[in-house]
Amino acid sequence: MSSIDVWGLTGFILGTPRVLxxxxxxxxxxxxxxxLGNSTSQWTKEQMFWRKRDLGLPIAIYRPGYVIGDSKTGALNPNDFFPRPIVGCIQIGAFPDFQ
Incomplete structure (x- = not known):
């Protein structure tokens, strides 16, 4: 398992429009x-896997979408990046109109 974090801020820093x-x-x-450190550790881990794949080891890397909250209770860390705006919207009783 991995995440899109493996590419870090490549879009913002390097202007990369898309990653495959x-x-x-x-x-x-x-x-x-x-x-942050998570991107670096993801990058290092994946680089090691790619090298093993190139040597013939069958490797599959899966990147699930955002994984937030327990599937049964909904418990999550409200300070994580993705839920933070949701918590803020709930607190102020408003949300952005993206139309």
């Missing part, structure tokens, strides 16, 4: 120094 699932990671390495 199976493209080499090295072209995004320079953006990682501006991100």
């Amino acid at each position: 699932e199976d493209e080499p990671l090295f072209s995004h390495l320079q953006a990682l120094r501006y991100d």
Whole structure:
């Protein structure tokens, strides 16, 4: 399991308009120094997997979408990046109109 975090801030820092699932990671390495440690650890882990795949080990990397909250109770960390705006909208009783 991995995440889109493997590419770090490549879009913002390097202007990368799109990343493909199976493209080499090295072209995004320079953006990682501006991100948090999770991106760097994801990048390192995936780079090791890609090397093993190139040596013949069957590897599959899955990137699920945002995983937030327990599927039964809904419990989550309200300070994580994705739920934070939702919590803020609930607190102020309003939400953005994206139309």
